[in-house]
Amino acid sequence: MKKYLRLFFQKFKQTLNLLPMIAFFKKLLQRFNPTPTPEFIAQQLRKPQGVFAKTIGERMNESNRSLYRLVLQHLELHPGDQVLEIGFGNGHFFKEVLHKAEKLKLYGIDYSAAMVKAARKNNADLIRQGLLDLQMGSSDQLPYAAGLFDAVFCINVIYFWDKPFAHLQEIGRVMKPGARFYVGIRTKEIMEKLPFVTPLFNLRDVEEIQHIFAECGFELIQTQQETEPPVIIYGTTYDMQGMCMVFEKRPEIPRLLLFFLRRQPFILHNALLNDAPQKLAWQGLPIWQLDC
Numbered sequence: 615m616k617k618y619l620r621l622f623f624q625k626f627k628q629t630l631n632l633l634p635m636i637a638f639f640k641k642l643l644q645r646f647n648p649t650p651t652p653e654f655i656a657q658q659l660r661k662p663q664g665v666f667a668k669t670i671g672e673r674m675n676e677s678n679r680s681l682y683r684l685v686l687q688h689l690e691l692h693p694g695d696q697v698l699e700i701g702f703g704n705g706h707f708f709k710e711v712l713h714k715a716e717k718l719k720l721y722g723i724d725y726s727a728a729m730v731k732a733a734r735k736n737n738a739d740l741i742r743q744g745l746l747d748l749q750m751g752s753s754d755q756l757p758y759a760a761g762l763f764d765a766v767f768c769i770n771v772i773y774f775w776d777k778p779f780a781h782l783q784e785i786g787r788v789m790k791p792g793a794r795f796y797v798g799i800r801t802k803e804i805m806e807k808l809p810f811v812t813p814l815f816n817l818r819d820v821e822e823i824q825h826i827f828a829e830c831g832f833e834l835i836q837t838q839q840e841t842e843p844p845v846i847i848y849g850t851t852y853d854m855q856g857m858c859m860v861f862e863k864r865p866e867i868p869r870l871l872l873f874f875l876r877r878q879p880f881i882l883h884n885a886l887l888n889d890a891p892q893k894l895a896w897q898g899l900p901i902w903q904l905d906c
């Protein structure tokens with residue numbers, strides 16, 4: 615009996631010695647918890663960084679494939695066009711864009727260092743052939759000459775614009791007059807249901823987006839909504855609705871005409887501009903001057 619008791623206490627002591635080690639491994643496991651929190655996912659979607667960036671880039675390729683297809687269907691490109699994608703993630707879809715027309719030159723800008731690195735690696739051939747130029751930077755400060763682009767597009771990016779005017783003015787600057795801006799997003803109703811959509815996302819409905827863009831000189835040409843395959847997040851299935859909004863950069867009213875209109879709007883209003891209130895509101899003219 616004594617012998618068994620001694621053996622029991624020996625084992626008990628050994629277990630006690632192991633306890634700190636067990637606690638340490640438990641902590642380690644918690645640190646690398648394989649189920650990221652919604653806040654963490656939101657941060658990563660807004661700006662992928664760190665060890666998780668590679669995974670988030672790959673996941674986005676899967677879950678955003680149908681939205682890319684929808685936007686690419688609408689993207690009207692002509693041989694020799696210069697095209698810009700803002701917020702390209704790991705650059706998985708560049709090849710498909712380049713297939714849309716002959717002799718395209720494609721540019722991409724993303725403010726995540728991790729995504730720029732991954733996209734450069736994934737598209738090394740295109741870069742070497744001079745078909746693709748990738749830069750790290752933000753859409754409110756673009757490193758391109760004015761009037762360079764025939765088309766600009768972005769997918770799942772405008773939610774992260776806290777001050778959209780700064781981004782839109784800058785995008786308008788680098789577009790040719792009459793060029794188009796294609797915006798791919800999920801509808802506000804769908805986004806509101808997704809568990810990772812935190813205040814880091816700015817959710818706006820179609821009317822709000824249309825209004826903000828119009829203030830910055832973009833006219834809405836078309837909106838197409840499409841049902842996408844459902845996605846499973848934290849074990850729950852969510853229906854997805856993608857949307858492609860196509861905007862056109864309005865041609866600017868010549869400066870001399872603007873100068874004159876600011877002084878004599880009532881004379882020229884009916885004669886020259888049928889849709890003057892909208893055209894002039896974004897040129898800084900008060901609409902009330904035109905109500906005559």
Ligand SMILES: C[S@@+](CC[C@H](N)C(=O)[O-])C[C@H]1O[C@@H](n2cnc3c(N)ncnc32)[C@H](O)[C@@H]1O
Pocket residue numbers: 659660661662674675678700701702703704723724725726729751752753754768769770771774
């Ligand atoms: C949600 S991910 C979407 C990636 C890809 N377009 C897709 O739909 O799979 C947003 C991407 O846009 C980038 N991004 C967000 N805001 C940006 C900004 N203001 N300027 C440049 N890139 C931005 C992020 O770094 C990220 O790569």
